[in-house]
Amino acid sequence: MATRIVTIASSVGLHARPASLFVQAANATGLDIEIGRPDEESVDATSILGVMALGARHGEQIVLTAEGDGADEALDSLVELLSRDLDAE
Template sequence: MPEQRSIVAAALGLHARAAAIFVRAVTDTGLPVTIRKPNGSAVDARSLLEVMSEDFGHGCEVLLEVAPDALPGPTSVSNAADSLRSLSAVLERPELN
């Protein structure tokens, strides 16, 4: 399963503007990405409401994942991994707010 660990760097965490920017980036990938805390439940990262309802605060470690059965072929796994790295870079930008 393609996955990527990241740290939320935005001063206010994933609230309002930062969450909207992140969700837009996820939606642009076209992939069914989930986000969760390491021991938490996954939520749909394409849903602004679900992302904002979780407590993804500043400094919070998160895990981004794409289920392998959601991908059409082996090349897609590599593409999904690249997309997750890009999404991680979005989360790790402190100026996201």
């Protein structure tokens, strides 16, 4: 299982446009990906409602996990996405 820790760069946190872009990217990988706070129960990263309900704020650290072929590459691209201020783009 691949795991990454990333700090949310988006200035409004992980909702609105950033959440929508993230979920679309997670869906595009075709893998089972989970997102959550360290030591808390994670949610399905392809569920927009789940991701928004997580309410991850700007500057907060979150954990991504994935299984299957290409899990490392998939997570790297998602980490890259979350490390940008998507709202400012």
